[in-house]
Amino acid sequence: MPIVATDIHFRLSGGAANSNQNAALGGAKSTTTDASASLFDDVTGAESAAGDTEYRGIYVSNEHGTLAYLAPRVWVSPDTPSPDTDADLALALEGVNVAMATIADENTAPASVTFANTAISYATGLTIPDIPAGQYKGVWLKRVVNAGAAAYADSFTVNVQGDTNP
């Protein structure tokens, strides 16, 4: 049976038992929690006044029993509607099935990963190497809120799509 959507999950980083989105700062893949809920916390008035830059690490996890997830791509869509915010993506430095490095806190960037801001659809997404069955690949997200950003019902969604053998 080919890979179907329910075989592919976004998992938090932060350790095998982590279920806290705010603690998804790299490290081992969580086996308990999908990263499909809000990855970033709300921006407070003080944070938007001063500007706020935060980072999260998540995994694309292929949980099919036998088949590899072929040439998956990851992107952000819909994009942040506010002109005062932006989301950048980077593939983790570590290879497939290797835990991402851990960052000191949510305001500290991961070193040695290349961020880009043009991954907004499948056609423009960042290409991940094939992910064998039961394995995963790390992705870093960076959310930027400009100083003085106006209040906004803002959000963005991370997507992944790949191919499968029958």
Place this chain on the structure above:
Amino acid sequence: MTEAEKFEEAQRPPPQCEKAAEDVLRQIEESYNTVAKAEGRDKEILLDRAKWHGIHAYRYEILDDGSVIALYSHQPGELKIKAFDDMEDASLWSPRDER
């Protein structure tokens, strides 16, 4: 003067970061190709992004003395270097600040 400041002044990547610099240049070229080839709604979104934030690729590298450089680019073939005291300092920055 920190290691990072020396490389910012020279606007040349450290020898150990040459592959990192190549990766930034590869990514910015890929991003521009992406924008050039995009159609319809993708094109609109990317042009909005370019207007609001610029198109950019970048990464942070920690040097031997703990100082940090950002290798960044807004244009294919053009690499820039910015120095920071440490990663905490660097993490608040992005190339949209340099437009």
